Amino acid sequence: MKHFLGHLSRLPSVLACIILFSASSVMAQSQKLPFIQQVKFKKDTLNIISFGAKGDGYALNTQSINKAIATSSQKGGGVVLIPSGLWLTGPLELKSNVNLHLKRDAILLFTDDFNQYKLVEGNWEGQPAWRNQSPISGTNLENIAITGAGVIDGNGGSWRMVKKDKLTESQWKKLTNSGGAVSEDGKTWYPSEKVVKGSKIKNAGVIEAGKTAADYQDIKDFLRPNLLVLTNCKKILLEGVTFQNSPAWNLHPLLCEDLTLRNLQVKNPWYAQNGDGVDIESCKNVLIEGSTFDVGDDGICIKSGRDEAGRKRGVPTENVIIRNNIVYHAHGGFVIGSEMSGGAKNIWVYDCSFIGTDIGLRFKTTRGRGGIVENIYINRINMIDIPGEAILFDMYYAAVDPVPLAGEKREAIKTVVVPVTEATPQFRNFYIKDIVANGAEKAIFFRGLPEMNIKDVHLENVTIQSKKGIEIIEASGVFLTNVNVITEDTNPIVHIQNGSNISINSLQYKNGSELLFNITGEKTKGVKVSRTDVSKAKKASIIGDEVIKSALEISK
Incomplete structure (x- = not known):
């Protein structure tokens, strides 16, 4: 694909590969992974102690650390060393050609004195907004890094509501x-x-x-900052360090290019409101690998602006590789949306594990967003103990926790059709293969808009143990091949409502299930089932009176 950069032979640190999906996915079979340019620094090293910093956990080191960073950059760059100690500081501003390096026994702790954080023009959830200055920030920079094995703590408990x-x-x-x-x-x-x-x-704050x-x-106190915000920067490396306890999102690269996140620990309390792990927004050429996330909101998330502001910006997140990561607690393991108004495309996610995330693979949007999410390739994902859906596509996102709290009641969605405009979001061309999940509330859930169905989603070699099976609502072009759902609730295994061009090949399910297919919705048509033993179910299908009789076709 012409958008992808470089040649596979040029990728010593970003192992090139071709992800093979089903025969129906010619496009996925032939794509090359993008090339992500890497940082390079001079060996010159400046120790923050030389600039008057004190690692006693009491002295405020904002001026000393910022002076060290600025001096290094002015001299052509190099390493700014955070040595052993507890370094209390206010907001830090990165500079081009500087690698901020933390020794393993170094803790960079940001002050809970809100007066140290001035209000600045920033971005919040995809819209221009006034926010408190981020603990770490950088704008219009090139060749920057935060590396080492130390801890960066945002003192988020001082900011967050609970x-x-x-x-x-x-x-x-x-x-x-x-x-x-x-x-x-x-x-x-x-x-x-x-x-x-x-x-x-x-x-x-808008x-x-x-x-x-x-x-x-x-x-002012309400306008919580993200722990790290990088805006319009090129060639970035975050490697080895622990980012934790953020006031809002942990890591927020915005409009950046050639970004590498490697071997990070990203942590927040599980109850941390807006405590996302990483939100990649309107960025190009991104690698996230070998990292661990355990946070209070979405784990690894793709965004591109919200509603009209995001569409006006018009910059998608594209050319992204996400591999060999583990996500523990999070609202979603890998997530796209809901602020995806600039679009998202050409994204590979593979060899990742989600352990106890509310939802595994989570794709969310809503009317008003606009934007197109397409060409998403997901392979070899393992999940255990998922309280919600293992795989979820939802175009009715309502900005609430994905799993209701005890006693919480939510109203059912009222379906209405509205005209298609630039504010109508689109999900299309997803290729998902080799997924295993042990324990989920629901295996697979699709809920599109009646005026804009979810389109062209391919799932192959999927095994999910869950309470409930598969639900497909307002979707067109869904291809399930060799999908095995082992459910507690077997009435039904598959529910299709207003779905069209649905292909189910080699579906496996529990012997003796009550009902295999429940087909509803007057728009449902073209549901074709093949190489599936329907005799294992007590009843093969129930078809609603409003459904055309030829909507379901079962062949051997």
Whole structure:
């Protein structure tokens, strides 16, 4: 594909390979992985101690560390060393040609003094917004790195609101006794009254014409920063270090090119609201490998802007390799959306494990986003203990936790058809192969829009043990080949509602299941089942009165 860069022979550190999918995927069989340019630094090293830094956990080292970084860059670059110690600091600004290197027994701890973080024009969930300056940031830089084996801690507990339902009684009591404020209904703790006020404002912090930073001071504490934000940078390496305890998202590269994340530990408390691991937004040529994520929101996430602002930017995330990673707690293991208004394409995900993530493979959007997500190749994914869906496509994302809390009630989706416009999102051309999941609430879930179905999704060699089976709603061109669903609820194994051109080849399921196929929806047609032993089910199919009689065709 012409968008991909370089030749396979040029990839010593990014092993070139061709991912083979089913025979129906000629495109997937012939694609080369993208080439990601790597950083290179001078060996010159500056120790932050030489600039007056003190690793006693008390002295504020913002000025010393920033001076070391700036000096290194001015001299042509090199390494800025964070040696052994507990280094308290305010916001740090990276510079071109500098490798910030942390020794293994170094902790870079960001202060909980909010006055150290000025309000800056940034980006939040895909829209231009005022935010507190990120603990680590860089804009319009080239050839930058954070490496080593130390720990970078964002002191996020000082910033985040916490829901009572996500803590034990003793944890909740300790938190509320520490100060801050509790909501009127007693269900949420806030670090300050400014956070309470900000939480009540829709789109708080979004930049408005004629307003300055001064106009947002009364809600400043609510405008939590992401731990690391890199904007419009080229040739980036994050390697070896631990990023943890972020105020909001951990890692947020925006409009960057040639980005490598390797052997990272990315951690947040499981209850950390907006505590994503990494959000790759409108970036090109990206490699994420050998890393471990254990966070409070989505683990590895692809984004490209939100609604009109994202469409106006018009920069997709493309040419991405994600491999050999482990995701523990997260709302999703690998995620695209929901802010994908600029699109996402040409993404490979393979040889990854998801352990206890709310959802395994999670693709989410909603009306108003627009954007096209296409050419996604996923191979060799292992999952265990997934509380929600192992594989989920949902075009009705509603910005709520993927798994309802105890006692939480959610209203059913009311289906209406609206005109197709530039704000209509699209999911198409997904190739998913060799997936194993042991333990999930539901195996596979598709829910498209009636005016814009999910299109052309290929699943091959999939084995999932789950409570519920497969549900396909408003989808066209779904190809299931050698899919084995081992479910507790066998009534039905597969539910199709308003689906068309559905091919099911070699479906395997539990012997003695109550019902194999439940076919509903007046738009359902072209459901073809082959090489599947329907006699193992007590009843092969139930077809709704509104469905045309020829909608389901079963052949040997």
